[in-house]
Amino acid sequence: xxxxxxxxxxxxxxAGALPSTVASLVEADTRMTGKPKPAAPATVASxxxxxxxxxxxxxxxxxxxxxxxxxxxxxxxxxxxxxxELACASPQSSLPAPTxxxxxxxxxxxxxxxxxxxxxxxxxxxxxxxLQRVAIGFGLAAxxxxxxxxxxxxxxxxxxxxxxxxxxxxTVPPLAWLPISLxxxxxxxxxxxxxIFITAIWPxxxxxxxxxxxxxxxxxxxxxxxxxxxxxxxxxxMVPAAAPYMFTGLRIGxxxxxxxxxxxxMLTGGVGIGFFIWxxxxxxxxSDIVVALVYIGVxxxxxxxxxxxxxxxxxRGTAAS
Amino acid sequence: xxxxxxxxxxxxxxPGSTGQPFLKLDGIDKTFMRGGTSTNVxxxxxxxxxxxxxxxxxxxSGCGKSTLLNLIAGLTPVTSGxxxxxxxxxxxxxxxxxxVFQNHSLLPWLTVYENVTLAVDKVFRGIKSKSERHEWAxxxxxxxxxxxxxxRRPSEISGGMKQRVGIAxxxxxxxxxxxxxxxxxxLDALTRAQLQDxxxxxxxxxxxxxxxxxxxxxxxVLLSDRIVMMTNGPSATIGEVLDIKIERPRKRLDLVDDxxxxxxxxxxxxxxxxxxxxxxxxxxx
Numbered sequence: 001x002x003x004x005x006x007x008x009x010x011x012x013x014x015a016g017a018l019p020s021t022v023a024s025l026v027e028a029d030t031r032m033t034g035k036p037k038p039a040a041p042a043t044v045a046s047x048x049x050x051x052x053x054x055x056x057x058x059x060x061x062x063x064x065x066x067x068x069x070x071x072x073x074x075x076x077x078x079x080x081x082x083x084x085e086l087a088c089a090s091p092q093s094s095l096p097a098p099t100x101x102x103x104x105x106x107x108x109x110x111x112x113x114x115x116x117x118x119x120x121x122x123x124x125x126x127x128x129x130x131l132q133r134v135a136i137g138f139g140l141a142a143x144x145x146x147x148x149x150x151x152x153x154x155x156x157x158x159x160x161x162x163x164x165x166x167x168x169x170x171t172v173p174p175l176a177w178l179p180i181s182l183x184x185x186x187x188x189x190x191x192x193x194x195x196i197f198i199t200a201i202w203p204x205x206x207x208x209x210x211x212x213x214x215x216x217x218x219x220x221x222x223x224x225x226x227x228x229x230x231x232x233x234x235x236x237x238m239v240p241a242a243a244p245y246m247f248t249g250l251r252i253g254x255x256x257x258x259x260x261x262x263x264x265x266m267l268t269g270g271v272g273i274g275f276f277i278w279x280x281x282x283x284x285x286x287s288d289i290v291v292a293l294v295y296i297g298v299x300x301x302x303x304x305x306x307x308x309x310x311x312x313x314x315x316r317g318t319a320a321s
Numbered sequence: 322x323x324x325x326x327x328x329x330x331x332x333x334x335x336p337g338s339t340g341q342p343f344l345k346l347d348g349i350d351k352t353f354m355r356g357g358t359s360t361n362v363x364x365x366x367x368x369x370x371x372x373x374x375x376x377x378x379x380x381x382s383g384c385g386k387s388t389l390l391n392l393i394a395g396l397t398p399v400t401s402g403x404x405x406x407x408x409x410x411x412x413x414x415x416x417x418x419x420x421v422f423q424n425h426s427l428l429p430w431l432t433v434y435e436n437v438t439l440a441v442d443k444v445f446r447g448i449k450s451k452s453e454r455h456e457w458a459x460x461x462x463x464x465x466x467x468x469x470x471x472x473r474r475p476s477e478i479s480g481g482m483k484q485r486v487g488i489a490x491x492x493x494x495x496x497x498x499x500x501x502x503x504x505x506x507x508l509d510a511l512t513r514a515q516l517q518d519x520x521x522x523x524x525x526x527x528x529x530x531x532x533x534x535x536x537x538x539x540x541x542v543l544l545s546d547r548i549v550m551m552t553n554g555p556s557a558t559i560g561e562v563l564d565i566k567i568e569r570p571r572k573r574l575d576l577v578d579d580x581x582x583x584x585x586x587x588x589x590x591x592x593x594x595x596x597x598x599x600x601x602x603x604x605x606x
């Protein structure tokens with residue numbers, strides 16, 4: 001593990017130690033401070049304890065949640081919108097103010113799934129098209145990445161042979177792959193999918209390999225005494241033991257995929273959200289671009305949370321005893 | 322005082338072991354090669370162990386006793402010589418030589434029951450039906466009094482309980498030889514005594530052959546039919562073998578004043594601290 005981990009900036013410790021967002025920090029904080037005290041046993045309930053009367057019920061918890069998790073970001077967003085409005089208020093402003101965006105792009109904001117013509121469809125449809133590409137590209141990257149990571153993690157020879165190549169290839173920016181994949185596939189859609197694949201695969205490979213190198217010798221000994229075959233070892237020991245690392249890789253990978261798809265679609269055209277931005281730029285619909293940016297941000301956030309959530313469920317109980 | 326090697330009377334020979342020794346360590350040498358330097362850990366180990374015997378291997382830290390156990394388990398290959406189980410050479414690990422690891426080595430993502438069934442399903446697939454395998458896993462958990470915690474995960478039970486599950490998992494493989502690698506080393510004294518009693522009881526009931534690594538003199542004398550004492554490394558070898566002729570079942574309280582027990586204990590202590598002091602202790606004087 002040591003070789004890989006030391007010179008590998010993408011490697012984070014298992015899922016929990018990912019750089020957390022401000023939101024999750026706040027969340028963790030409230031979980032510690034806002035946690036209701038355990039209910040007092042029945043026998044002492046009659047004596048008035050200082051906390052006894054303050055046992056929060058569901059409604060109070062909801063209010064508390066509003067106060068800690070909803071109101072602060074809401075206030076900040078409102079303040080930013082206000083500043084933005086003031087900054088772009090003048091008619092000569094190069095960027096649209098929020099009120100102008102609302103006036104120009106109300107249909108995009110309010111109805112994500114309208115269909116008014118072949119190229120005039122709601123952003124929801126466009127996001128779904130992009131998500132479909134990401135699903136295929138990222139899905140392939142997950143499967144191939146875990147398999148290659150397992151190989152590199154298990155075999156010293158594969159590690160020596162492949163690791164230098166991985167280290168070089170993973171630094172190639174996603175879009176640099178696009179021309180060569182267009183040449184190879186002669187079609188925009190598979191090329192975009194390939195760009196996703198090649199972008200997302202490296203953190204999956206590297207984290208899986210580190211996770212597998214970190215499998216304690218004890219588990220390997222158990223497997224050997226039981227004479228587990230390769231396949232049994234993979235499913236019964238390797239996957240559960242390395243799962244926290246794998247999900248760290250997958251989480252980084254999905255983020256990179258979403259970064260890459262928008263850029264790739266700008267160049268390949270079609271129906272995706274990336275092309276929509278490029279198209280809007282070419283026809284000077286700046287308000288549409290801003291709305292699209294918000295869509296991209298929200299979807300990226302949801303994707304990240306989704307993988308984190310799946311990881312949390314899948315690795316329950318995997319944490320070392 | 323040091324008795325010659327004897328076959329142990331209470332062991333019932335299993336079918337198939339006709340004449341040949343049950344477990345034979347034949348001229349074993351082990352040299353580790355690391356970065357161009359070679360370290361000879363074990364030299365010329367010869368030992369014959371009878372079926373049903375309880376043998377302890379004792380020695381100072383670093384004398385290679387864990388290496389010896391790994392050689393018998395097949396987890397480490399021998400450099401020369403051979404481990405022969407019922408005449409067959411051991412060259413890979415297998416469930417017929419189940420190991421109870423020092424740190425229990427339970428898989429944390431499986432429950433206690435699942436840890437045992439992982440072994441049971443692997444060893445008895447095609448031999449026992451699904452319900453028989455289920456019963457067998459429960460039976461072995463019952464042997465170590467862990468049925469009540471069968472659905473808990475290793476992180477939710479104490480160190481002693483984990484070690485019990487480790488023993489259940491090993492017993493469930495129905496091993497020809499049970500290998501215990503300092504099984505009680507990480508436990509507090511009271512838990513250790515409880516587990517020692519459990520192991521004695523199981524050994525009496527099932528009559529398994531047991532090889533146990535330990536550095537605890539009392540534990541070795543209490544549990545063993547024979548104690549194998551290792552000299553210090555490098556090139557450690559068997560210094561002496563001591564027969565413990567104390568009737569079974571043994572009760573730890575009765576043994577405190579038992580003549581044989583006290584003398585056996587003194588013999589082991591004398592070997593370890595007078596004739597084969599730990600290298601560190603020698604330097605300190």
